[in-house]
Amino acid sequence: MVVDDVRYLYELWTRFKQRPREQKNGFLLIVLFLMSTIVYGQHVDPSCGFDSTLLPQNFENPNDRDADCTSLFNAFLSNHLEDIVPLNATRTVKIKINVIFMQREDGSGNYSLSNDKHVKFWNDIFVDINQRFLNMAEESCDCSTSPTHFDNIHIEFVPNYVEVRDEEHWNHQNDTEPNTFDSYSKVFLNECHELASKESEYKPGIDIICTNNKTIYDNYMEHDVPLWEILDQPGMTQTYLYMESPVWYSSSASTLDLNHQAIWHAPTAYYQYLVTEGHQGGTQEEWYVKERAAFVAGSIMHETGHMFFFGLGHKDNSCLKNVMVSGGSSIRTSFTGCQAREIYRSLMTSYIRKYVICEDVLEHDIVVDPDEEWKNNMRIYSNVVVRSGSTLKISCELYLQPKASISVEQGARLVLGTNAILSNGGVCNDEDKDNYWKGINVEGNNNIPHRNEYANESYTLEAGDHGIVMLLDGSTLENARTGISCKSKTFPDNGDLWGGYVKAKGVSFLNNNRSVEFMLSNHKNFSDFDGCLFDQGWVGLSSWASNGIKIQNSEFNDLKWAIYSENAGLYVRRNSFNRNEGGGYQWLIRPS
Secondary structure, three states, X not given: OHHHHHHHHHHHHHHHOOOOHHHHHHHHHHHHHHHHHHHOOEEOOOOOOOHHHOOOOOOOOHHHOOOOEOOOOHHHHHHOOOOOOOOOOOOOEEEEEEEEEEEOOOOOOOOOOOOHHHHHHHHHHHHHHHHHHHOOOOOOOOOOOOOOEOOOOOEEEEEEEEEEEOHHHHEHHHOOOOOOOOOOOOHHHHHHHHHXXXXXXXXOOEEEEEXXXXXXXXXXXXXXXXXXXXXXXXXXXXXXXXXXXXOOEEOOOOOOOOOOOOEEEOOOHHHHHHHHHHOOOHHHHHHHXXXXXXXXXXXXXXXXXXXXXXXXXXXXXXXXXXXXXXXXXXHOOEOEHHHHHHHHHHHXXXXXXXXXXXXXXXXXEEEEOOOEEEOEOEXXXXXXXXXXXXXXXXXXXXXXXXXXXXXXXXXXEEEEOOOOEXXXXXXXXXXXXXXXXXXEEEOOOOOOOOOHHHHOOOOOOOOOOOOEEEEOOOOEEEOEOEEEEXXXXXXXXXXXXXXXXXXXXXXXXEEEEEEEEEOOOOOOOOOEEEOOEEEEEEEEEEEEOOOOOEEEOOEEEEEEEEEXXXXXEEEEEOOEEEOOOOOOEOOOOEEO
8 A cells, every 4th residue: 555655665764864964865865766666656547457458347248349439449459469569660659748847937946948967867768768668678477468578669758848937836735636646637737738738849749747846845945955854844744745745646548538638747856856966966976866867767657657548557566677566666677568568559549649750650560360340440550461361341440650551462352331531640741742641552363354243242252352442431531642552562563463443432532642543454343433522632543554443423623633544444424523633534534
């Protein structure tokens, strides 16, 4: 229990105060270590964060439920225990972190960006954190689901420092709920966030709010008295230590609230830095401050772990290296395989995903084999490959990183369900083509004709069939360089794999550089577009020497070329063309 730990620390300090001053200084690092092991990382969620706890308790039989696009995820996990955490990638998933220094009106009372030592201290913290992510110590720590360990989980924190001057919120003694250790909906912390968000340096990200305690800080600054001697003063009880000393706390938020601000509280962090720096002195000062940076690094990883979807709960002290152990910040160097998967579940499905920087896709494939249906609104950071003989149905929203692709192999099927969405990361600049995702590559078989059965979603795929892409009514494909390309992803291209079958009814193709691309086909192509919207971009649909494609009852708006075709025979009926720079379609087309 936390109260028992605090009592132990208080009694230890009571014994220390009886020692000579020079001996007290010798014990300071031990005391600071104990402070970190006891009062850092408090959290209201006791869950373990293992695979068995990945669903809300009110979902009694999740596998029998219809998709609601918000919570169902166990099926994905069961299929991707090996590859939900990227393997053999060189890039990282970069998460934006704001460290907010709440200062007094005159700029005092906290870290300052004009102080080179303060900036170096915090930069060292994040270098340490990111090194730990890249070199996770192996420790099974109750994870029995293989793999039990990932040595590199390909995550990087990108810090941003923000100063806020506000006399009231600098002092967390003005918090009207001082005993509530839950950052999810705390008024005081939300007010700090609002103040910080008005600063020009602020960028959307996870907020670490650093405040101070006026009583402790002023006593220290006026009398140069360390914390353990302040506790000797009247009224400085164990409760005071617990409520007013450096208790870092956070809480996870529901995935249903994707707009919620991720925020947690690091009170009196600056006071601890002052104690470390001011009471060592001499040649050892730099070493002690470095050790303090290591403690803070472990604590940031720990508290951020709590914030991941459903919260990674505390581990007991038998897990000596685990980030989620309730003590030992400087040696928090491990996540189990179960915890790493929980983190990626959060990065894919929860409100945390909006803080991931929209960068190039990881060099890593999520492989679909056998059939799968994805029933979550998800953001993924890898490429997707649908193996021959398999079907992937996307029933909700899927957001991909720039340059990511979905590959549908020969004899495989991709279905974009009714009202489903395929898009980029949701935070990318859509006008920047470098931020487009690549799109869908569907392999064909140029040596065999199309079958009428391809139009039937329940058709059993055979080896050597054309790859199939089906987009159902109300679905959306947007922000891709080429939304659907009927050729292999490999380079150089293989003409034997040209072809592919695409059926789209009532689909919106939005802001794609090119929405659909057909290559030369040796046989009649049965692909069909009915009642679709092609809006914005360079080309709506292009076809090179592919005959038989039907385009009817569709609308082409604000494109360079609505339909661009060369030596192809297309069925173009009852379509409308509005504000297209090149007109309705390129002149080489042969409508019928």
